Amino acid sequence: MDHSAADGNHRTGVEVIKDKNGVSQVLLRSPRGASARVSLHGGQILSWKNEWGEELLFTSSKAILKPPAVVRGGIPICFPQFGSRGPLEQHGFARNKMWTIDDNPPPLQSIDTKGKTFIDLRLKPSDDDFKIWPHSFELRLRVVLSAEGFLTLVSRIRNVNSKPFSFSFAYHTYISVSDISEVRVEGLETLDYLDNLCNRERFTEQGDALTFETEVDRIYLSSSDAVAVFDHEKKRTFLIRKNGLPDIVVWNPWEKKSKAITDFGDEEYKVMLCVDASVMERPITLKPGEEWRGRLDLSVMASI
Numbered sequence: 001m002d003h004s005a006a007d008g009n010h011r012t013g014v015e016v017i018k019d020k021n022g023v024s025q026v027l028l029r030s031p032r033g034a035s036a037r038v039s040l041h042g043g044q045i046l047s048w049k050n051e052w053g054e055e056l057l058f059t060s061s062k063a064i065l066k067p068p069a070v071v072r073g074g075i076p077i078c079f080p081q082f083g084s085r086g087p088l089e090q091h092g093f094a095r096n097k098m099w100t101i102d103d104n105p106p107p108l109q110s111i112d113t114k115g116k117t118f119i120d121l122r123l124k125p126s127d128d129d130f131k132i133w134p135h136s137f138e139l140r141l142r143v144v145l146s147a148e149g150f151l152t153l154v155s156r157i158r159n160v161n162s163k164p165f166s167f168s169f170a171y172h173t174y175i176s177v178s179d180i181s182e183v184r185v186e187g188l189e190t191l192d193y194l195d196n197l198c199n200r201e202r203f204t205e206q207g208d209a210l211t212f213e214t215e216v217d218r219i220y221l222s223s224s225d226a227v228a229v230f231d232h233e234k235k236r237t238f239l240i241r242k243n244g245l246p247d248i249v250v251w252n253p254w255e256k257k258s259k260a261i262t263d264f265g266d267e268e269y270k271v272m273l274c275v276d277a278s279v280m281e282r283p284i285t286l287k288p289g290e291e292w293r294g295r296l297d298l299s300v301m302a303s304i
């Protein structure tokens with residue numbers, strides 16, 4: 001189904017399709033052939049391809065595509081809790097709720113959509129959500145694909161309640177890499193991090209760049225707004241730019257943990273890396289009527 005036909009609001013390059021489980025997905029296509037696929041289940045980015053049709057995000061071959069499971073891969077949106085600490089299930093409930101297409105979002109001036117393909121999604125809490133997290137919010141997500149194939153995600157969270165609330169948040173980004181042992185992450189040098197594998201003990205990053213030879217699960221604190229992931233074998237570099245999201249979680253389950261994750265292949269840790277722009281250490285507090293924004297810009301370029 002062409003979204004333009006569905007709502008009378010013509011948008012070139014935007015199509016709404018249903019997957020085999022009846023879940024709607026929005027397909028964005030740039031004029032140069034790049035594409036992104038977003039599920040209304042979780043507002044999750046399921047796929048991001050460059051103009052040559054190469055998939056840039058990792059999705060497990062064992063991913064469960066039927067709700068309420070969260071697809072193992074792509075970019076799940078984690079809200080109102082990221083991680084396991086807090087009153088809610090790990091990574092919050094937004095990633096396994098049904099979102100809707102938002103045809104009349106409030107203006108978002110800072111995002112130039114000229115010549116770009118985009119969609120706005122929205123999540124409002126259900127009565128059941130309210131029982132486990134008693135706060136009224138509006139969560140909006142704009143997904144923008146530029147002609148060159150760069151992907152921008154902008155989330156807006158508004159407190160529509162009469163009392164303040166606090167939350168953490170993440171774009172839980174599964175990057176596809178060719179060989180994890182050949183990957184280098186730059187932009188985290190000298191930062192303090194909390195190590196999830198050592199009961200969140202605080203350390204300082206000593207190396208020039210982060211490389212991988214074992215399980216990693218770290219929360220880098222107050223990072224700069226640009227981090228680069230170099231994939232030597234593929235000769236490409238992912239540039240992750242962010243705004244409003246101070247922390248970066250880096251996760252690779254490595255060999256042993258991979259075997260314990262049911263929707264993840266035993267060897268798949270070799271071809272993925274999560275680099276999650278997030279709000280983790282210091283949750284955001286919104287007073288009634290206040291709004292928070294968090295922006296992620298992903299681009300990929302050839303490296304030498």
Ligand SMILES: O=P(O)(O)OC[C@H]1O[C@@H](O)[C@H](O)[C@@H](O)[C@@H]1O
Nearest residue numbers: 090091172196217249251274276
């Ligand atoms: O299996 P989940 O809930 O999607 O989480 C995967 C991983 O997500 C990472 O962000 C966390 O730091 C890890 O601790 C966690 O294991």
